[in-house]
Amino acid sequence: MDTVVMWNGKTFNVKCDPTLPVDAFLQKLQNLTGVPVLKQTLMMRRKQLKSGMSFPAGEVKEGYKFMLIGTAQIAPVWKDFKEEIVEEAPDEADEAATPADAMVGCKNYGNTCYLNSCLQTLRNIPDISKVIKEYKPDGKGDDLITAIAKFFNNPEQEYNRPTVVESLRIAHPDPYAAKDDQTGGYMQQDATECMATLFKHFSTAFGPKFTDLFNMRLKTIVSDPTGEKPPKVTYSEDNSIDCHIDENVSSIEMGMFKPSDIESTEGGKIAVYHQVQQLDSLPKFFTVHLLRFTYREDEKTTAKILRRVNHPFRLDILSFASDELRAQIAKARESDQTKGSGFYQLKAVLTHQGRSANSGHYITHVKVNDEWIRYNDEKVSVVTEEDIENLKGSGDWHCSFLLIYQQIE
Numbered sequence: 001m002d003t004v005v006m007w008n009g010k011t012f013n014v015k016c017d018p019t020l021p022v023d024a025f026l027q028k029l030q031n032l033t034g035v036p037v038l039k040q041t042l043m044m045r046r047k048q049l050k051s052g053m054s055f056p057a058g059e060v061k062e063g064y065k066f067m068l069i070g071t072a073q074i075a076p077v078w079k080d081f082k083e084e085i086v087e088e089a090p091d092e093a094d095e096a097a098t099p100a101d102a103m104v105g106c107k108n109y110g111n112t113c114y115l116n117s118c119l120q121t122l123r124n125i126p127d128i129s130k131v132i133k134e135y136k137p138d139g140k141g142d143d144l145i146t147a148i149a150k151f152f153n154n155p156e157q158e159y160n161r162p163t164v165v166e167s168l169r170i171a172h173p174d175p176y177a178a179k180d181d182q183t184g185g186y187m188q189q190d191a192t193e194c195m196a197t198l199f200k201h202f203s204t205a206f207g208p209k210f211t212d213l214f215n216m217r218l219k220t221i222v223s224d225p226t227g228e229k230p231p232k233v234t235y236s237e238d239n240s241i242d243c244h245i246d247e248n249v250s251s252i253e254m255g256m257f258k259p260s261d262i263e264s265t266e267g268g269k270i271a272v273y274h275q276v277q278q279l280d281s282l283p284k285f286f287t288v289h290l291l292r293f294t295y296r297e298d299e300k301t302t303a304k305i306l307r308r309v310n311h312p313f314r315l316d317i318l319s320f321a322s323d324e325l326r327a328q329i330a331k332a333r334e335s336d337q338t339k340g341s342g343f344y345q346l347k348a349v350l351t352h353q354g355r356s357a358n359s360g361h362y363i364t365h366v367k368v369n370d371e372w373i374r375y376n377d378e379k380v381s382v383v384t385e386e387d388i389e390n391l392k393g394s395g396d397w398h399c400s401f402l403l404i405y406q407q408i409e
Helices: 022-033 113-123 126-133 143-153 160-171 191-206 208-214 323-334 385-389
Strands: 002-007 010-015 041-043 065-069 085-087 216-223 232-238 241-243 260-264 271-279 285-290 293-296 301-304 314-316 343-353 361-368 371-376 379-383 399-407
Touching: 002 022, 010 022, 022 041, 113 126, 113 143, 113 160, 113 191, 113 343, 113 361, 113 371, 126 143, 126 191, 126 208, 143 160, 143 191, 160 191, 191 208, 191 343, 191 399, 208 285, 371 385
Parallel strands: 002 065, 241 285
Antiparallel strands: 002 010, 010 085, 041 065, 216 232, 216 271, 260 271, 285 399, 293 301, 314 343, 343 361, 343 399, 361 371, 371 379
16 A cells, blocks of 8 residues: 655655565665664654564555654665655645654663753754754854754754763753762753753853743732832743642642732831732743742752642633733734734643652653654653643652743734
């Protein structure tokens, strides 16, 4: 039967007999692409195929689309290949197809899953990776960003990956070059702190080209409950919002922008003021940090909050908006405009499995076109929305700690 194979920006029509071993099909692809059989990974919608495996019964049908992962290492044998080759034009590309380079994993170089999860998240969100890929270092360029840009531009080149780890450890030996006293190996690190470190580098190197993607204006109102003093209003900027978790929080909407009371000793008297923070602008990407780790003073360790916290696939930020922003959102909704309507879609979910931020395992999940992709170091797989639902917490399975929402435009 006729099938379609997508590889390296090209689309090939290839005849496939699913009753034969997978190796017979992989040999055809080696002849066509130059990717050795043993180096090929053939992606199906819910399965990865490699040499020595069989096709799942009944799944491969006429017109089925495969995605081939692998780097050409030998010369293609064109004379033995008669199938038609179709160059994939941008306007004819299948928008629902997952790009081949999105299925490339990252090797773990000794407790580097915290870095891998951050890199794979940023690499597979086009608006972000586009900025980083275009980095042009001058004589005083940032070695870490240079290494990341090379990796983003050529993710399948193995030598590009350890360079990122090495550059991070050189730029920030404390904590990223720290070693375990018992094992002598590099220590696990907090992925949230790693993402913050990368953001600082990107913000310095790219300025508004990067910061405008994430930065949001925040309005803080501090009011006197007695009414004797007028409210004090201040403005600030940040690139993420904290979601505080306690026994009353069951969703990110309940944990974000929580009002608080603050004490002041102004004039020698203790006074309690009410503080409210509101969103005053709509960033391209709305990042939520779930505060799952707390420091236990009695044990001098961090403890993880495993409570289930729901995070929707579609987020409405209207209830967090300032009066000024609410008016803008209302205007957009009245005119049926998508952009500026205050709706966001879930784009990435970084998760952690374990009981401490400095141990356990980090992975990430990114929505690439219409598919959710799980990046677990070198293991890359397509997952379902139900799998994403299961990342909300409770038990010892992976649970979300960092969410990236993208504005619906």
